[in-house]
Amino acid sequence: MAMKQQTLTRLLFLLLCLPGLSCMEEEPYKLAYSGFTPQELQDGWSLSTPEQENMSRSKLNQVFSVAYREERFRLLRSITIIRNGNIVAESYAHDPQDIGRIQNVKSVTKSFTSILTGIALQRKVLDSLTQPFSTIFPEYFSNRPEKRNITIEHALTMKTGLQYNDEEHHYNFYFSNNIIEYVLSSPLNGPPGQLFSYSDDNPTLVSYAIQRKYGKSMAEFAREYLFTPLGITDWQWESSRDGVSFGGSNFYLKPRDMAKFGQMLLQNGKWQGRQIVDSTWIAEATRDRYANGYGYYFWLLPDLRSYCAAGHGGQYIIVVPYKNLVVVVTAWPYMQDTDWLRDNFLGTLLKDIINACS
């Protein structure tokens, strides 16, 4: 009997050993750091070196080493550094193939919406910033008199007053068959123009205004007046079920094309000699409009004398005019612990990158 029990014990032990066969190894998200030399891709960018652009190679090496090594940057995907219009450094921490992959830039989308608004004004697609939405799509306001004076500028500054919360409304927002009706059905927190409330609904009102006046979606407007001039060919822009481009998120782009957008901002709206958007619009959009660190869908970084387009989880296009510098960062758009990259990157590594410029 004892022998039988011993054999059974051995059998059970064998079963317990099977987990070892499962090949469920935890792999690091980031690769080992192997340098930041940019790749030649024939995509409209010229490449350079830190020395040629008066940047410290050792300081940049330190930045990349820290970003690769430290756990606080655990979901980092890429860093691209452009100085004087040339790519000086880039590295893809998760997968080298990311250089050719589009990814969701999350709320960086809003900054694209901002620039498209400027182009729409410049091209007289939109009349003015003070134009109420109720004059562009009046059918949505017939039974909402309290919302008839919501203007494009209110939406650009997140001050429509609509009581909308991204987390609470996310699902219905994306699956609404009539997204504008859904957005405008939210009650008002207060009169338009007073309360700042950051959300995805306001930029979508702007997107729909451009669509109504242009006759095609904002994504198509962007294709003609922004992406084609910038040489951006690989992109996707999600739209609602009724065909309205989401103005606040879910736009997909490659890191180097994000950098083109940043460089165009740095050059006051010009790209390769062509004026894409008025420089005055960029100045207006990147000015702290209500002392809340926010312009027209751009965040201001006064301590660093710079501004940025910022997206959830660590997507950034950072423009540092006084150093003629653009920095693009992408990361996994992880949903918990939302500030992990913002606090760490902007607070430390961005300063180090700026300090690497002489």
Add this chain to the structure above:
Amino acid sequence: MVDSVLLSSLQLGTRSKETPVQKLSMKEKMKTILLVVFILLGVPVFGQQVSMPGCEQYFGYSLGFDNIKEENLLPKIHTGVMHMFSYGLDLRGERYHRFQLRLGYGNIKTDIEREAGTYHGHVAVTYFQGFKIFEREKVQFYFGPRASFTSSLYEYEVWDEAHAHWGNFLSLGLGNSVALLVGERKSFLLHFDCTLLGLYTRPDPYRLYANEYWTFSNIVKLMNSHYRVGSVNNAFQLNASAEYRTPLFRSSALSFSFSLFYSRIKADVGKPLREFTPKLSMGVWL
């Protein structure tokens, strides 16, 4: 009741048919069994069920340790507790017909998440038909084909707020079952099966555009489109279990078991989904 029937059947076999195996010591008998199980079949053989002819039903609950690695999404392992409810139906005679239905639910997380934000639903339907290969005193061994359908659905809210991820596998394979009588109406059962080929479906790894519409019908439709044929290189599953059964009442038995489920499903494009779930189960045979 179940085990007493088995006991009498095995004892009857002992009286009517003296074999050299029966004269061996218990240690040697076990070695013989292991030889058959591990060498002749080339795989470890574990099984379940000790019932004799007649219909038996099993109702059980399992507590598992869910390990998931969806590499299309990220190279991290999600772990957590899995709850599973099982129903089984057995017909055992010269052939052994075994049907199982398992429904599981897990709430899992990676090591960097503060709280579990990923949900895992699992459905498995398995049928095994075993042919009696070996029968000695207190031992029965069946070997034969098995077919199954397993479906795992994941919602990684923290990592991918837009998409469902899944691995479905309609498979054919081989299984075997060993029943050992270990005491008065008490039995120990081993079962092992694995897949050889089948139809599988995985999501497109590059679905970047458009949130999925999370209705039941849409998700079922989405999960069951674009099936491809594949063998062990693309899709492989393994089930192993060890069960101890002891009488409860006259016609029922209490069952305790430890089991393992391993699955790897990889489409031609993209990376694999791996699941590994060791489970402890408790149930009744009626």
